[in-house]
Amino acid sequence: MNTIVCKVSGLEKAFGPNRVLRNIDLELPSGQVTVLMGANGAGKSTLVKVLCGVHEPDTGQITLFDQPFTPHSPRDAFAKGVVTVHQSINDGVAPDLDVASNLMIDRLTESRGFFLSDRALRREARKIAEAMQLGLDVRAPVSSLGVADRQMIAIARAMVREPKVLILDEPTSSLSAAESERLFTLIDRLRATGVAILYISHRRSDIQRIADRIVSMRDGRIAGVFEETPLDYEGAVTAMLGHAMTDVPVRPTAPGAPVLHIENLSMQPGGPAINLTAHKNEVIAVTGLLGSGKSRLASILFGLEKPAIGRLTLNGAPYAPANPAEAIRAGVHFSPKDRASNGVVPEFDITNNLTLPFLKNFSRLSMLGRGGQRAATRSMIETLGVVCQGETDGIGTLSGGNQQKVMVGRWLSQPCALLVLDEPFQGVDIKARRDIGEHIRQTAGQRATIVFVAEIDEALEIADRIVVLNEQALVGEHKNENIELATLMAQISGRSEAILGA
Amino acid sequence: ADMPAPFDNAGDVKIALVRYLSTGDFFQAYLSGVETQAAALGVDLRVFDSRQDAALQSDMVDQAIALGVDGIVIQHGLTESMKDAAQRAVDAGIKVVAFDVNVENAAIPQIEQSDYLLGKLALEQALEDNGSTWEAGYVYVPGIAPLDRRHVAWEEVKAANPNIVEKVVIGTLDNPIANSNANQARAALQANPNINVFFAPYDEFAKGVKIAVDEAGMTDQVSIYSADVSTADIAAMREPGSAWKATVATNPAVVGEVSVRALAMLLAGEDPGDSVIVPPTLITQSFLNDKDIKNMGDLAANMPQFAHADVATPDWMPLPAR
Amino acid sequence: MQKNSNLIHFAIRYGFLLLLAGLVLYFSIFAPGFAGPRSAVFVFQSVAITGILALGVTCTLVVDGFDLSIGSVATSALMMSAYFMVILEQPAWVAVLACLAMGAFVGLVNGLLIVKMRVPDLLATLGMMFLLIGLQRIPTEGRSISTGMALPGGGNAEGTFSAAFLWLGRHRFDFFLEKLIPVPVIIFVLLGVLIWIFLHLTRHGRLMYAIGSNERASELAGANVQGYKIAAYMISGVTASIGGILLAARLGRGDVASGNNLLLDSVAAALIGFAVLGAAKPNAFGTAVGAIFVGILLQGLTMMNAPYYTQDFVKGAVLVVALVFTFALSGRKRGSGH
Amino acid sequence: MQKNSNLIHFAIRYGFLLLLAGLVLYFSIFAPGFAGPRSAVFVFQSVAITGILALGVTCTLVVDGFDLSIGSVATSALMMSAYFMVILEQPAWVAVLACLAMGAFVGLVNGLLIVKMRVPDLLATLGMMFLLIGLQRIPTEGRSISTGMALPGGGNAEGTFSAAFLWLGRHRFDFFLEKLIPVPVIIFVLLGVLIWIFLHLTRHGRLMYAIGSNERASELAGANVQGYKIAAYMISGVTASIGGILLAARLGRGDVASGNNLLLDSVAAALIGFAVLGAAKPNAFGTAVGAIFVGILLQGLTMMNAPYYTQDFVKGAVLVVALVFTFALSGRKRGSGH
Ligand SMILES: Nc1ncnc2c1ncn2[C@@H]1O[C@H](COP(=O)(O)OP(=O)(O)OP(=O)(O)O)[C@@H](O)[C@H]1O
Ligand SMILES: Nc1ncnc2c1ncn2[C@@H]1O[C@H](COP(=O)(O)OP(=O)(O)OP(=O)(O)O)[C@@H](O)[C@H]1O
Ligand SMILES: [Mg+2]
Ligand SMILES: [Mg+2]
Secondary structure (H helix, E strand, O other): OOOEEEEEEEEEEEEOOEEEEEEEEEEEEOOOEEEEEEOOOOOHHHHHHHHOOOOOOOEEEEEEOOEEOOOOOHHHHHHOOEEEEOOOHHHOOOOOOEHHHHHHHHHHHHOOOOEOOHHHHHHHHHHHHHHOOOOOOOOOEHHHOOHHHHHHHHHHHHHOOOOOEEEEEOOOOOOOHHHHHHHHHHHHHHHHOOOEEEEEOOOHHHHHHHOOEEEEEEOOEEEEEEOOOOOOHHHHHHHHHOOOOOOOOOOOOOOOOEEEEEEEEEOOOOOOOEEEEEEOOEEEEEEEOOOOOHHHHHHHHOOOOOOOEEEEEEOOEEOOOOOHHHHHHOOEEEEOOOHHHHOOOOOOEHHHHHHHHHHHHHEEOOEEOHHHHHHHHHHHHHHHOOOOOOOOOEHHHOOHHHHHHHHHHHHHOOOOOEEEEEOOOOOOOHHHHHHHHHHHHHHHHHOEEEEEOOOHHHHHHHOOEEEEEEOOEEEEEEEOOOOOHHHHHHHHHOOOHHHHHO | OOOOOOHHHHHHOEEEEEEOOOOOHHHHHHHHHHHHHHHHHOOEEEEEEOOOOHHHHHHHHHHHHHHOOOEEEEEOOOHHHHHHHHHHHHHOOOEEEEEOOOOOOOOOOEEEOOHHHHHHHHHHHHHHHHOOOEEEEEEOOOOOHHHHHHHHHHHHHHHHOOOEEEEEEEOOOOOOHHHHHHHHHHHHHHHOOOOOEEEEOOHHHHHHHHHHHHHHOOOOOOEEEEEOOOHHHHHHHHOOOOOEEEEEEOOHHHHHHHHHHHHHHHHOOOOOOOEEEOOOEEEEHHHHHHHOOOOHHHHHHHOHHHHOOOOOOOOOOOOOOO | OHHHHHHHHHHHHHHHHHHHHHHHHHHHHHOOOOOOHHHHHHHHHHHHHHHHHHHHHHHHHHOOOOOOOHHHHHHHHHHHHHHHHHHOOOOHHHHHHHHHHHHHHHHHHHHHHHHOOOOOHHHHHHHHHHHHHHHOOOOOOOOOEOOOOEOOOOOEOOOOOOHHHHHHHHOEEEEOEEEEEEHHHHHHHHHHHHHHHHHHHEHHHHHHHHHHHOHHHHHHOOOOHHHHHHHHHHHHHHHHHHHHHHHHHHHOOEOOOOOHHHHHHHHHHHHHHHHHHHOOOOOHHHHHHHHHHHHHHHHHHHHOOOOHHHHHHHHHHHHHHHHHHHHHHHOOOOOOOO | OHHHHHHHHHHHHHHHHHHHHHHHHHHHHHOOOOOOHHHHHHHHHHHHHHHHHHHHHHHHHHOOOOOOOHHHHHHHHHHHHHHHHHHOOOOHHHHHHHHHHHHHHHHHHHHHHHHOOOOOHHHHHHHHHHHHHHHOOOOOOOOOEOOOOEOOOOOEOOOOOOHHHHHHHHOEEEEOEEEEEEHHHHHHHHHHHHHHHHHHHEHHHHHHHHHHHOHHHHHHOOOOHHHHHHHHHHHHHHHHHHHHHHHHHHHOOEOOOOOOOHHHHHHHHHHHHHHHHHOOOOOHHHHHHHHHHHHHHHHHHHHOOOOHHHHHHHHHHHHHHHHHHHHHHHOOOOOOOO
């Protein structure tokens, strides 16, 4: 029998009137991966933050190896062997420092020595990077890396610490399949050494791959614990939602008039040429590995970057936006990935965050009409099911998934010619993903829609047509009907060049 | 040509002016006096500006020594920081005079504009105009050497005239000085509506007090006495009904000339005396009005004792054009 | 518990205003002559110029910038207006327009340095500050400018500060009482209302706050980030030059001065503004209240005959206490995601 | 293309140092007496105190803070050391220790205000600045302190600045030439090396940079963020008080008016440091070079007989140009993902 490493009982936590954790009992056995499931805003991250010393609980006990455990700071928790990778990537790395320092920050905080040898630091860091198969130059500044690499750095740092309890809060939300798999292999290794792992995710594939037991949370309560093999995933989902989920298969609709032509576009000088046409009433999912060029393509569509060559036409007119403002004026809406850096305005409430790009629509002679803003926000909160106290809540008080809903809702709130969404489901729970997907499909008739997703499940759930990018080349196109998953996977990973011609 | 050595070869004589304070009209005029006298002598003048950094000022003396100058004029500064530096200069065989700073050195003549007398003369005029019973306002910022010396005169006059009631003391050196003091004076007048004499022994202070008096509508009631003068001050004193009744001043340009002349005498082996005092002049509002004086030039033209000081003027000394 | 948090909420929101009211009450009782409309107007008058500068700083703070050059812009405007009228003998409106243009130009250069050349704001505006302090003294070789002054080229300056110009600094409008409200106060209040409307009621202001909170997100939401940042520095430059013009009109001469105190006092006012109504961010109303707060404090202390050095001390103490109060109670941090 | 980018890289890294070298060359040729060991020592001496303060500011900049109170800490130390020796008649070491303790205490209070009370750094240190400016004048009612001064309570101050204390500011060590290198220069260089080692070669320094780059991430990684921030302000307070002590030792008197420009000049030095070796972030070596740069510029200009007001102008112009150069070329921004 596995020993219980960490035990939580009767835990309560409230933010003002909002009771976020209610009477939580939880056990983390050694050598097992406990997956915590719960809708956005259920209280998962809050529970994590209590465990790792960011928040103090109102009442309740935590024990670690049967000793009372009351961490007052992350430092405290660290020292006792509770290591956490947080949900927000921005909470993971110091961008102005190089990779080596970032991999070693936590060691620096507790080493006894006074002096620091950069060479030794880099040597250690290289070891970590190798062990975790990071493949990064440890001298590179983190500010030059993308989110996925940043996330991997934070994960790598946590995993090599020989933790007793490892907490991973949605670690794969910005990773692609290959990296995720790498992560899972490492988790397997840690599991084998007897570490108790708490893993939070909304992704079915992750959960099925990694879980030894599932704990479902609903509205701040534990709604069910599933430990018998085979794990009852459906049951866990039902417990976390309070009702069962039914699969609604996508029925591809007939595409309307063409909206966007991408003609012979190369992202880099000498890169492969891309041709793609997006139609009205059509949802295209672009999928591919990390670094395959998805974000790059999305940036080009929104005027953030210039293609090396090629041209774009939007509704028949040449389209070459110089900046986001021009793109929006031309009717292109774009929800970027990495909401914390690129989307959320932390000092604003939900209303101002949601209406930010369209303030002009809510103002007369530049004077803002607060009423209109709030009404529009209320309806979007309703549509997407944002869990909040009201439309004037500060965005920072929302859970990660709900912030993401606001970010997507921002661009759905006004009609447009072309909607581009980069990883719109980052950190969004299954139910909400369905709701948002449905809403996107329902409203797809007025525009063309391109969604960039690394997860195939997500692509299958939303798209009429799935397009595969590999190394900045378009290597496959599929109508979302009876897709051969094996072919799709092969194209994504670029294993079979032969398929290109097909 | 008929000057004593080393001025027979004046082009080779190098002198340095090492300044502590430089910002403001007084210091600008002083500099121009130094420059004109140096030009009249035909010597090479270098100016070191420490901008109110006393430590830097003493370094600058060392710099001047290193530069191999023949004479140094020290303009203002702190006794403690300049004493040693001045001694080093003397040790290096350099002739030194000091303006308005006591470097406690017998070999160094003091040029003074007698701040005490500035205060004293202004207050005597105030007593003459207003009798010996007033409610007074006073502007003072302790710790500033010339103001401290003018303060001595105020203390004396207060002690001698028990019916002078010091109602308020204000004063700040916040920039712009006139504006900040106007704000303070305005508050003081509001709180003490019976004040009838304001002693503001620095023209920036007086300017500020005048603005406050005008704004408070007390122009007829209050009289202002100050020290120092500039073209702008003349205009302010001459405004119709101005409360600014008198000021006492030495001509900073003259003081600058005298400083250089005293140094030249030292260089020529003559003794200007331990202290060279440039006497101040009383300038009243009525005098300015009577003579229709509009600026410093007019003032000098109408007031010979202001325009020139016959101090440190041996026969051979070339003077700037009068 | 609930009650307690309501109390704290109340304290955060109104604590500072209550402090202000308490101060007014205290001085009204203990400082003779403090209470009364003239005295009140005078408080406004004494802070009008700092307040105007502080409003400009507020705009740069909103876009997460900072303008260290305002003090020197104000003194440059002071010198420049005098130069135009006294030495170039131009009419008042030319001098005023030239100063405003100068302020806008300096703001533009600051903005371009920061936005296009990516020089950090503190650095760019510090450099500009030194530049202007030097520049404003070159035309007159460091002398103050007043009618009749000797010109470097020989001869005397013949121009005068025109009555129209002096009116800007000295005229008082009748308002219940005769000759009560001076022009600078009206300009201060007007500018305060204008900037308040701009920052809080228009979409431009909202976008500026968004830029200050997350620049990249705002850019991706289509905001013209560079444009707004430049605009903020231009507003700051123009308000500073307005301050300088009013200063010149009050003093009636071009006074060489460093403007350091103007800078510090107006920054203090803008920062105290954070504490007003628990805003915890730059805001125009708070800035105006902050400026008035400092004015009341200094006025009261002067009336009670406190020596000048205690004024700085009290100013600092009240600033610290007021802010500890606000920030410690409200406990807000820059938003952190999850 | 490659070559071009190499060139740019070179320009970013060494441009500023080349500019410095060019300046030295220019002055050596055109300013008589500029070249030479004594002149070089003057430069160091004239920037030693500013430089020491700037090193402290650098530490607060590293943790993404800012300390506006350093100037007033320095003048407080100046007054305090004089007060201890002249009025309380204490020996030099007591005065020095008291000043250092005062600096550390002020830094601690700043740090606590910022870290525990969550008062924004600019605000907390601005308040502290006003507080200290007032406070340092209260014991002597605003007068300068020198031996023989009249005491407020009657009688005269009998104490003196001891020789040991004055030694700190005035002694010059022989080094090739007799009496060449003054103590403050040695202290400046020592502190520079110390702080450089601390920031760049110890794990504490690295963590401070991490905190400055992302406070939250560092905290979650277990760094004692509050401790380090407080430490940064304490370092800043102590270095500022060292600056004040040296100033007192050079002046030999507690002069209330000294130290006005310390704040801005040392901030300028620290900010110029960003441009050195293309660091684009606060760093001790850059700060020291920045201070020396300003010193050389002013020294050279003085020797070329430039009037004081052109010095500010040139200082500003060079600052702006050097920085535009670095930042525009390097084009770094604070990191954001793709
Ligand atoms: N600092 C805070 N202040 C106020 N409310 C908060 C705060 N942090 C979290 N909450 C609230 O607590 C609830 C739970 O948030 P939490 O982040 O734990 O959700 P979650 O389960 O992690 O959701 P997600 O899957 O979206 O990450 C939400 O309603 C959120 O609004
Ligand atoms: N601004 C940039 N400068 C240099 N290289 C870049 C830049 N942006 C992207 N790249 C590179 O271009 C390639 C495509 O990156 P991109 O971010 O578009 O990939 P992606 O498929 O969106 O991956 P992800 O899953 O991380 O979003 C990567 O090799 C990346 O390193
Ligand atoms: Mg969460
Ligand atoms: Mg990417």
